[in-house]
Amino acid sequence: MDADRTGAGEPSRTLALLWGEPAAPRRGPARSVAVGRLVDAALGIADEQGLAGVTVRAVAERVGISPMSVYTYVPGKPELLDLMVDALYAGMARPDTGDRPWRERVTEIAHANRELLTRHPWLTEVAALSRPPLGPGVMAKYEHELAAFDGTGLSDIDVDASLSYLLGFVQSHCRSAHDAARAVTDTAMSDEQWWSANQPILARALDPDAYPRAVRIGAAAGEAQGGAWGASQAWAFGLARTLDALATLIEGRDHHV
Structure with a gap:
């Protein structure tokens, strides 16, 4: 094979x-x-x-x-x-965002890649960041996405690393979202139904005295996002932290030359 x-x-x-x-x-x-x-x-x-x-x-x-x-x-x-x-x-949209702040441009790149990987979940299984197919589609995508970092003052090496960091987050998130969706399909149960079905044994097994943080924080997070993991919440939180990390590099110290 x-x-x-x-x-x-x-x-x-x-x-x-x-x-x-x-x-x-x-x-x-x-x-x-x-x-x-x-x-x-x-x-x-x-x-x-x-x-x-x-x-x-x-x-x-x-x-x-x-x-x-x-x-x-x-x-x-x-x-x-x-x-x-x-x-x-090659078929991805590439709008001109040159007049917008870098954070908005990078956010646009993240959302475009998430939308592509959501429409084609199998893509997370084959698209290796280390060995992309070096065709016209890949090169046009790379050129467009690099432009999101124009004017940031980063060195060429840091621009490439920043883009890889962003795309790595998007790919990891989309793979997790795909796995979560597949779990629902495979079990024919939503996350809420799965947790409800397991609640009796969990109530007996999870001793709040033995696991005080796990019980307290897990319950709060589960209630907020409808399960142990919520795709929309994880995306919003993770993207914001990714952008914050890039802001530290771009705005928080002298740049490499």
Whole structure:
């Protein structure tokens, strides 16, 4: 089985596909579909069935060609995943926010990435920050997001690190939100229903004398957010703290040169 992550394919072939370089002449019948149709089919399957549903056979059936024919377009699943991720990045909106304060620009970047990962939960499983598919979609996204730090006085290295820090928070949060949603689906119970069902044994097991902080703070947090973890509350709190940390770097000390 091919690795289900970006950057796992053969680099030269992947980059050629991402940038649309012409393929070497080949014998045999003319190709009947474009690579873009295979990517669109794979994206549809991933959104409907999750990443496990994206197989060469499934993509071939959706497009209407034989499984072996897929390999004449794309070498394998790793390269297909890179094309899928790059296509999603290419389709992201990139509004001009240059006249707004840096904190608003960075917040816009965070929300745009959260929206993308929420619409395509499987993306949190494959989009490796360390080995992104270096296609036109990734490069346009990177260029746009770097611009959010224009005028902050940060060095180039600190700008890159700040963006990675922000995107790392967004990806981690979205993965947690995806896991929480999947738990509800798998158990056919909401968080409120799960806690209610377990309340009797918890009341007996959780001794407030033995666990005073856990019982007191856990009860307060659970009541406030409807369970042990609330996605909206975690997002608001985490994003604010991430921005505060960046503000310390940008506004709180001399910058590197």
